[in-house]
Amino acid sequence: MRTLAIFAGFALIGAMIFTIASFSAAPEPEPVAAVKPSTETLQERLKRLPGDYRGWAELGSHYVDQARITGDPSYYTKAEGALDTAAELKPGDDAVLAGQAALAAGRHEFSDAVRLAERALDANPYSAAAYGVLADAKTQLGDLRGAERAVAKMLDLRPGVAAFARASYAAELRGDVDAARTYLRYAHQDAWLPADLAYARHYLGELALHEGDLVTANDWYTKALQAYPAYTPALAGQAKAAALGGRLSEALDIYERVVERLPLPQYLIEQGETQLKSGQQPDWTLLKAQWGLLESAGVRDHLTRAEFEADHGDPVLAVKHARAEYDLNPNPVSADVLAWSLYKAGKPEEALPYAKEATSTGWRNPLLRYHRATIEQALGRPARVDPGFDPSLSALARFS
Structure with missing residues (x-):
């Protein structure tokens, strides 16, 4: 789901550089010459000030971001170490708890993320960061009303890119695409960091893509990469637009660059489906290796594993x-994946209630609508499958 991408969409530059700045203030009222800022890395600061619990919490949060930016799950282990140090130095600090909540969410432990975010808010009811993690985790757990309340609090406390992006996703899930687009435009207007500009432009592209407007989508992806060339989701967006537009060779060339940068399971599946569409046989070795790395770092990825097995592997394993x-995170996407897995396993009657649940929020996701219509048709019920939807590229219809 798109919420997971929100964690990594902000302050990427700071997360990559790990640099903090200190400025010497001029005494008043004597005029003095301007003093240039001195910089040191966060790690250097913590060597100098090992008791800086907020610094350790910040480092832990940076590592969480790095795990998502690079696709390297070993950063989660580093994040855990930094946050454990912070918690030993200052138990119950809101910034430490918010960082631990973000780590739990990164590992798909969303119930723990809610618990930790709520503890952070008990310590500091004005923590916009904690409300952001709370909104993300509640979305994943299927508590969409609770997520919207958290987003509203975040908008009140700190209206900006992070809050507008979450408000956009909440609107999208209830089927209000116009509001979703408006909030993303607010995020775009508020953004000044290149990575934040890229994030907003990328998701404006995603909205256009899933409305079938490939030209507008590709334009937004291109603008995202102009703002921040290292923003891999936008590069993957260009690959999707090319593949869905029938330009398979171009799409495969782009996917090669995508998975070299960021071999996430979602991108590897998209690449494999594009290869199949072009008559090639994909090699799923790297995909399976990535799942192994995620598991070793404590990250559960049942969702993409189920999607893959349903369409390209063993439907029983998909179920x-x-x-x-679904048992852990009963949200619209997990309901859809369970419905589709049951259908592919020959159980359309059992699948239909989950397909209805997946589409009950009003979310206008083409993949969810295709799955429900297909299941209903299998049961002899009247249903219209969108003739423009390409089921051979179903992974490309997922939001990144």
Whole structure:
């Protein structure tokens, strides 16, 4: 789901550089010459001030961001170490708890993320960061009303890119695409960091893509990369637009660059489906290796595993992973994946209630609508499958 991308969409430059700045203030009222800022890395600061619990919390949060930016799950282990140090130095600090909540969310432990975010808010009711993690985790747990309340608090406390992006996603999930687009435009207007500009432009592209406007989508992806060339989701967006537009060779060339930068399971599946569409046989070795790395770092990825097995592997195994995901996080996407896995396993009657649940919020996601219509048709019920939807590229219809 798109919410997971929100964690990594902000302050990427700061997360990559890990640099803090200190400025010497001029005494009043004597005029003095301007003093240039001195910089040191966060790690250097913590060597100098090992008791700086907020610094350790910040470092932990940076590592969480790095895990999502690079696709390297070993950063989660580093984040855990930094945040544990922060918690030992200052138990119950709101920034430390918010960082621990973000780490739990990164590992898909959303119930723990809610618990930790709520503890952070008990310590500091004005923590916009904690409300952001709370909104993300509640979305993943299927508590969309609770997520919207958290987003509203975040908008009150700190209206900006992070809050507008979450408000956009909340609107999108209830089917209000116009409001979703408006909030993303607010985020775009508020953004000044290149990575934040890229983030907003990328998701404006995603909205256009899923409305079938490939030209506008590709334009936004291109503008995102102009703002921040290292923003891989926008590069993947260009690959999706090319593939869905029938330009398969171009799409595969772009996907090669995408997975070299960021070999996330979602991108590897998209690449594999594009290869199949072009008559090539994909090699899923790297995909399976990535799942192994995620598991070793404590990250559960039942969702994409179930999606993959349903469409390209063992439907029985797909049902197993889909049930595990739904039991933990009963949101629209997990309901859809469980419905589709059951259908592919030959159980359309059992699948239909989950397909209805997946589409009950009003979310106008083409993949969810295709799955429900297909299941209803299998049961002899009247349903219209969008003739413009390409089921052979179903992974490309997921929001990144």
